[in-house]
Amino acid sequence: MDFAFDARTEELRGQLTEFMDSHIYPSEPIFEEQLEKRENPWEQPPIIDDLKQEARSRGLWNLFLPGEHGGGLTNLQYAPLAELTGRSPELAPAALNCAAPDTGNMEVLTMFGTPAQKEQWLQPLLEGEIRSAFCMTEPDVASSDASNISTRIERDGNEYVINGRKWWSSGAMSPRCKIFIVMGKTDPSSHRHRQQSMILVPRDAPGVNIKRGMHVFGYTDGSHGGHAEIEFTDVRVPVQNIISGEGDGFAIAQARLGPGRIHHAMRLIGMSERALEAMCRRVTSRVAFGKSIAEQGVVQEWIADSRIKIEQLRLLVLKTAWLMDTVGNKGAHTEIQAIKVAAPSVATWIIDRAIQAHGGGGVSQDFPVAALYAHARTLHLADGPDEVHKRSLAHRELRKYETR
Template structure:
C-alpha cells in the first residue's frame, strides 16, 4: 500500500467494522422508517440508543486531528475509518462524526474562546447537543461566498444579525442549540474577503425562526436535515464573534477543507457498499436465460466501478497526506480535485446500481435512492463542481505564468 495503516488504525477499523455488523446494518431499515415517520423535526430513537454503545467501545470523536479531544488521528489515519462509517447513513452520527457538527467542533476547537469551548464544544463532543452552520443564502449565488448579504452590525456590547439562510443543516433538529452564522460586518471593505465575519448564535435567541425543512430529492432528514432559517434583529454579545471582525472567509476556508475531505471519505464507503449491492443483485437475477452478471455490459460497469473507486481512494488519501504534511491551505488543489472526482464517481456507480436493480432500484427499498441523493447533493455542497474546477485550472495555469 502507498499509505499503510498503523496498528492503531487497523485495530480501530476492525472494531468499527464489527460494530457496523452488529448494530448499524441491522438497524438501517428502522432508521429510514423513523426518519420517514418522525420527520426532520424529531430525534430518531435508534440513533440515541446506539450512541452510548459506540462511545462505550471507544468509537467516538475519531475525527479532530491534532486535538486532545479526539482520537489523536491524522487526516490520513482517519480516512479508512471515515470510509467505513460512510457505508451507512446511520453510522456517522452514532459515532459523533457527522456533518455539520464535525466542522463546527473543529471551528470551536481552533477559534473559540475557553468560554465558548466550555459552553458549546464540550456538549458537542459528548453528543449531548447538535449544531448548525448558516452560510448559504437563497437570494444570492452562494457558490461565491463573498456574495453573502446577511448583516452583522455592531450595537454597543452586542451585534445585531439579520438574514435569510437555507441549507442550514440540522436547524430543525430539537437538539440543535448553537449556530455558527456567517454574514457581513464590513460590507464596504474594498477587500471582498474581509467583509465577512462568523459569529456564534444560540438557537434559543429571540428573532430566530426555523421556517421549514428542505427536502433533498424528496428526503427529509436523510441524508441530512437541510433547513431554511430567518434571522430578524437577533442580538448576541460582541464576544461571540470568532477571531474578530473580517475573519469569516478565513475561518470558512479552514472549516471547509476538512469538511470536504470527510465527505469524500464517506462517499468512497458509500460507493463500495453500492458496488457490493450491485454485484449481489446481478448474481441473483436471471434475464434472457442467464444471470445478469454474465451480461458483458454488466461486467464492464462492475470493472469500471472498481477502477473508479480505487482511483478516488488514492486521490483522497493523497489529499489527506498533503493536509497532514503541508497544511490545508497548501493542499487546496488536492482538496479541490477530490471534491470534483469523488461525488461524480459515486453518482455514476449508484446510477449503474439502480439500473442493475431494475425498477426496484428507483424505490426506497434498496437504499440506492438515498445514496444517490447524498452523492448528487455533494456535487453542490461545500462548493459546486464548477468552482472547484476553475480553481484547479487556475492552479495549473499558474505553473506557466512565465511562459
C-alpha cells in the same frame, strides 16, 4: 508516500467493521421504520441514541477530531474509518458523533473558539448532548461566491445585530439543535475576503425565525436534523459571540471546509463500495433472457469500471490526507479541490449504475441505492459546486504557464 495502515488504524478498522456488522447494518431497517413513525419529521429516530451509547462504550467516538478533544488521529489514519462509515451514511457518522455539520462546527470552535465559547458550546457538542447548525448559504445570492453573502452583522455597543436570510442551514431543523454558526458581513467596504465574520447565535434567540425545512430529493434528513430556511430579524447577541474576530469569517470558512471536504470524499468511497456490492449481489441473483444479468457484457463493464474508479479515488484521497498531515491544508489545496470534484463524480456514477442494475427496486426504499444517490448527488453542490473548484484548479494550473 506510505499509505500502509499503522497498528492503531488497523485496530480501529477492526473494531469499526465489527460495529458496522453487529449494530449499524442490522439497525438500518429499524431506522427506516422509526422514520415513518415520527410525529416530528425532523426528530432523530431513537435508534441513533442507542447506537451512540454503544459506539461510545467501544471508544468509537469523535474520531474525526485530532488532538486532545477527539480521537487524536491524523487524516491518513481517519480516512479508512470515514470510508467505513460512508457505507451507512445516515447511521454510522451520527452514531460515532462524526456527522456534519457538527464535525465542522466543532473544528471551528476547537481552532478559533474562546475558552468561554468552548465551555458553553464545544463541550456539549463533544459529548453529543446537543446539535448545531451552519448558516452560510443564502437564497437571494449565488453563494458559491462567498463574497456575495449579504447577511449583515453590525455592532451596536456591547452587542451585534444580525439581519438576513439563510437556507440549506444544515442541522437547524433538529429539535436538539441549540446553536448556529452564522456567516455574514461586518464590513462591506473592506477587502472582499475581509468583509465576512462568523458569529454564534443561539437557536432560541429573539428574531430567529425558522421558516421551513428543506427536502433533498423528497427526503427529510433522518440523522442530523435536516436543512432549514431561516430569517434573522434584528437578532442581538453579545459581542463575545464573534468567532476569532471581525473580518475572519472567510479564513475560518476555508479552515472549516478543508477537513469537511476530505471527510465527505472519504465517506463517498464507502458509499461507492456499498453500491458496487449491492450491484454485484443483485445481478448475480437475477435472470433475464435466459441468463444471469451478471453475464451481460454491459453489466460486467459497469462492475469493472466501478472497481477502477474506486481504487483511483481512494489513492487520491489518501494522497490528500497524507499531504494535509505533512504540509497542511494550504499545501494540499489543489488535492482537496480535486477530491471535492472527483469523489461525488465517482460515487454518483457508480450508484447510478447500481440503481439501473436493480431495475425498479433501485428507485425504491427496499434497497439502499436510492438514498445513497440522494446523499452523493447533493455533494456536487455542498461545500462549493464542482464548477467553482474546477475554475480554481484551472486558474492554478494556468499560472504555471503565464508569461512574466
